[in-house]
Amino acid sequence: MKRFVMLVAGVLAAWMSGWIALTILPRQQLATVQAPAGLAPYTPAQLAGRRVYVADGCLYCHSQQPRTADFGPDGLRGWGRASVPGDYFYDDPHLLGTSRTGPDLLNIGVRQPSEDWHLIHLYQPRALVPGSIMPAFRFLFEVKDRAAPGDRVVPVPPQWVPPGKVVTARPEALALVAYLRGLNRSYQASGEMGGHHGQ
Amino acid sequence: MTPDGLPVSLEDRVALRIAGDRSVRRVVMLFFGSALFWLLLGSVFGLVTSLKFQWPDLWSDTAWLTFGRIRPAHLNTMAYGWSSLAGLGAAVWLVARLTGTRLLHERLALASVLLWNTAVGAGTIAILAGQSSGMEWLEFPRWAGVILAIAGAPVGLSLLAMVRRRTLPHMYVSLWYLVGAIFWFPMLYIMANAPVWSGVDQAAMNWWYGHNVLGFWFTSLSLGTIYYLMPKIIGRPIYSYQLSLLGFWGLAFFYSLVGIHHLIGGPLPDWVVSVSIVASVLMVIPVVAVGYNHHMTTFRHFGALRWSPTLRFIVFGAVSYTLVSLQGSLEALRFFNRVVHFTHYTVAHAHFGLYGFVAMVLFGAVYYIVPRVAEREWPYPRLIFAHFWLSVIGFGLYFIGLSIGGWKQGIAMLDASRPFLESVTVTLPYLASRSVAAVILTVAHLIFIGHFTLVALRCGPARTTPAVLRDLPDSVPNS
Numbered sequence: 123m124k125r126f127v128m129l130v131a132g133v134l135a136a137w138m139s140g141w142i143a144l145t146i147l148p149r150q151q152l153a154t155v156q157a158p159a160g161l162a163p164y165t166p167a168q169l170a171g172r173r174v175y176v177a178d179g180c181l182y183c184h185s186q187q188p189r190t191a192d193f194g195p196d197g198l199r200g201w202g203r204a205s206v207p208g209d210y211f212y213d214d215p216h217l218l219g220t221s222r223t224g225p226d227l228l229n230i231g232v233r234q235p236s237e238d239w240h241l242i243h244l245y246q247p248r249a250l251v252p253g254s255i256m257p258a259f260r261f262l263f264e265v266k267d268r269a270a271p272g273d274r275v276v277p278v279p280p281q282w283v284p285p286g287k288v289v290t291a292r293p294e295a296l297a298l299v300a301y302l303r304g305l306n307r308s309y310q311a312s313g314e315m316g317g318h319h320g321q
Numbered sequence: 322m323t324p325d326g327l328p329v330s331l332e333d334r335v336a337l338r339i340a341g342d343r344s345v346r347r348v349v350m351l352f353f354g355s356a357l358f359w360l361l362l363g364s365v366f367g368l369v370t371s372l373k374f375q376w377p378d379l380w381s382d383t384a385w386l387t388f389g390r391i392r393p394a395h396l397n398t399m400a401y402g403w404s405s406l407a408g409l410g411a412a413v414w415l416v417a418r419l420t421g422t423r424l425l426h427e428r429l430a431l432a433s434v435l436l437w438n439t440a441v442g443a444g445t446i447a448i449l450a451g452q453s454s455g456m457e458w459l460e461f462p463r464w465a466g467v468i469l470a471i472a473g474a475p476v477g478l479s480l481l482a483m484v485r486r487r488t489l490p491h492m493y494v495s496l497w498y499l500v501g502a503i504f505w506f507p508m509l510y511i512m513a514n515a516p517v518w519s520g521v522d523q524a525a526m527n528w529w530y531g532h533n534v535l536g537f538w539f540t541s542l543s544l545g546t547i548y549y550l551m552p553k554i555i556g557r558p559i560y561s562y563q564l565s566l567l568g569f570w571g572l573a574f575f576y577s578l579v580g581i582h583h584l585i586g587g588p589l590p591d592w593v594v595s596v597s598i599v600a601s602v603l604m605v606i607p608v609v610a611v612g613y614n615h616h617m618t619t620f621r622h623f624g625a626l627r628w629s630p631t632l633r634f635i636v637f638g639a640v641s642y643t644l645v646s647l648q649g650s651l652e653a654l655r656f657f658n659r660v661v662h663f664t665h666y667t668v669a670h671a672h673f674g675l676y677g678f679v680a681m682v683l684f685g686a687v688y689y690i691v692p693r694v695a696e697r698e699w700p701y702p703r704l705i706f707a708h709f710w711l712s713v714i715g716f717g718l719y720f721i722g723l724s725i726g727g728w729k730q731g732i733a734m735l736d737a738s739r740p741f742l743e744s745v746t747v748t749l750p751y752l753a754s755r756s757v758a759a760v761i762l763t764v765a766h767l768i769f770i771g772h773f774t775l776v777a778l779r780c781g782p783a784r785t786t787p788a789v790l791r792d793l794p795d796s797v798p799n800s
Binding site: 133141198210212221 | 373374387393491508518520525573574662663665744
């Protein structure tokens with residue numbers, strides 16, 4: 123090639139074609155998506171927990187996108203119906219995820235409604251799920267001699283706590299659990315978007 | 322005009338080349354030196370990330386050492402620190418060579434070194450401090466992203482000025498890729514960081530960016546480098562100009578459409594996913610064109626692999642480009658994607674691209690370029706030999722182990738009669754072999770970084786002959 127201008131024009135055209143096809147057109151199509159009636163906006167506590175989820179990188183092992191039966195047994199595993207665009211109406215940043223080193227979490231609030239379960243599991247996953255390779259999040263907790271008034275004491279099984287100590291949850295742990303327990307997309311999907319997801 | 326149709330005589334071109342090499346010395350050494358710093362840090366982050374799978378309680382009292390922060394710190398230091406800065410260093414040198422000019426506006430190029438490193442440093446610290454944006458490949462928070470978005474502009478202006486003032490009228494194929502990369506990266510990165518996305522269209526944007534940055538930035542810098550160094554070392558022209566054209570424009574127009582194959586089965590309009598699957602398959606055309614072009618250039622000249630350290634790395638990278646791209650097309654097909662999506666198989670594939678292809682090409686480029694701009698040879702060819710083989714063995718162990726483990730993980734996950742935890746358990750031996758690989762790769766990088774430091778500080782024996790792995794045959798020109 124000899125013409126610099128032609129090269130640059132082609133370079134820009136290639137970029138534009140992908141940008142329009144993959145981001146602008148879907149955005150136009152999805153602009154009509156409404157929040158489903160069964161989906162409430164995140165509460166301030168849940169939003170704070172969502173920030174902990176992002177900061178500590180839960181998304182690198184957990185997806186939030188159950189898929190249809192022809193893609194996998196997500197429904198049979200109790201992960202919920204296939205998700206639709208409206209399920210993510212309040213999500214920024216999106217947390218669809220690309221990995222399932224752990225299970226999908228879009229409906230974890232339905233499967234595990236217990237606050238105690240989540241707190242123990244975050245402090246020491248192996249206390250509840252033997253064989254789990256999820257990291258322990260001990261930095262979200264404090265280990266003390268005795269609980270102060272107002273502390274949320276976590277009933278961790280004794281073999282996982284130093285003798286004579288109690289485990290209390292920091293505010294970040296409580297916020298994260300508020301977010302996880304709120305993850306619930308079990309209402310009826312009114313999806314007109316996305317072909318086979320509309321059933 | 323000279324007899325070969327060029328406006329500059331051969332003697333003048335040699336003089337231009339020497340002057341060009343000297344003119345970029347400071348900028349190229351700073352790009353490479355800082356890239357190697359990030360390579361060291363990124364290797365440590367990668368190793369820690371991998372060890373977390375064996376010891377999930379390791380350092381769990383410390384927030385910044387948690388898996389979910391170290392992992393993106395590894396990706397971002399390796400991608401935007403090591404690969405990008407090494408690629409930019411190679412690009413500066415290549416543009417000086419291919420345009421027959423000296424470096425123009427050195428201060429602009431130096432400003433880019435400073436800005437780019439500032440952005441990577443600030444962004445990485447922010448990730449470790451818990452300020453990640455939460456989107457893969459875009460984890461730097463917006464305030465650090467702004468620095469990265471503008472960091473390449475000064476050196477980009479310097480390089481474009483050199484292209485406009487080139488003394489050789491023809492733009493060689495390497496320049497197409499480099500000019501493309503200079504425009505593509507900032508446009509992608511700025512658009513991806515624009516605060517206008519949320520929900521599902523943000524996911525589409527995320528993976529439009531996440532895959533384009535591979536093709537339009539890392540791949541383009543690396544292919545531009547291969548296209549120059551491969552024929553240069555062998556002493557033969559590239560096999561086919563037409564295939565070069567097909568490879569470049571095919572990449573430009575097909576690669577820009579492949580990103581949404583990361584969301585196959587996800588909650589997006591089906592047609593967007595289908596567009597990306599079709600484009601992923603069409604990528605076979607430019608990939609085969611480039612692969613055939615490279616292969617036919619080296620065909621019957623593989624003997625040079627015996628002595629040229631650079632060619633070993635470059636040919637390994639070129640072969641990886643072909644294979645990883647074909648593998649990527651396969652992974653985009655629904656029947657295959659069903660198994661490997663969400664598994665470690667994808668992680669192995671990503672390292673095939675960014676290590677087997679990009680990093681290996683950049684290693685080769687550093688080995689070739691440094692002696693020419695620093696005017697000092699690598700003192701110990703045996704260290705290059707050790708680096709090459711440790712990288713090959715470490716990468717091979719990484720890729721083969723994790724591919725098998727990921728495949729088994731996918732099969733287990735699809736079988737509803739097996740509990741989910743089985744899909745974790747089957748991967749454990751392969752996650753352990755990945756940690757061994759991470760140690761081997763870190764040692765390889767330490768050797769490389771140490772060797773570079775010797776050259777930069779002018780330590781060790783000063784060689785007067787090229788640092789080759791075996792004695793050169795008499796027929797080889799030394800340029």
